Amino acid sequence: MFRRREPVPFAFIAEADKFRSNVTPPPRERATASQIAGRSLIGLTLVGGLVGALVFGLPALSLDQSPARTQHSEASNNR
Numbered sequence: 001m002f003r004r005r006e007p008v009p010f011a012f013i014a015e016a017d018k019f020r021s022n023v024t025p026p027p028r029e030r031a032t033a034s035q036i037a038g039r040s041l042i043g044l045t046l047v048g049g050l051v052g053a054l055v056f057g058l059p060a061l062s063l064d065q066s067p068a069r070t071q072h073s074e075a076s077n078n079r
Contacts (some may be wrong), residue, residue, distance in 0.1 A: 015057075
């Protein structure tokens with residue numbers, strides 16, 4: 001490995017590239033059934049909200065494809 005040419009104020013910073021720890025982290029705790037159920041319920045709620053917003057929002061965003069309907073008042077039709 002190449003040596004750095006610029007001065008480094010702390011030796012441990014310069015040697016940080018080579019450092020390997022021999023200490024293994026503790027194993028992760030397994031999620032309980034209630035935690036898994038809660039996370040999946042929150043996920044389903046979020047997905048359901050997004051799908052609901054899409055279902056209710058699409059009709060408002062869609063362009064009317066039917067022929068243009070003009071509104072006429074009764075007064076203009078009785079000439």
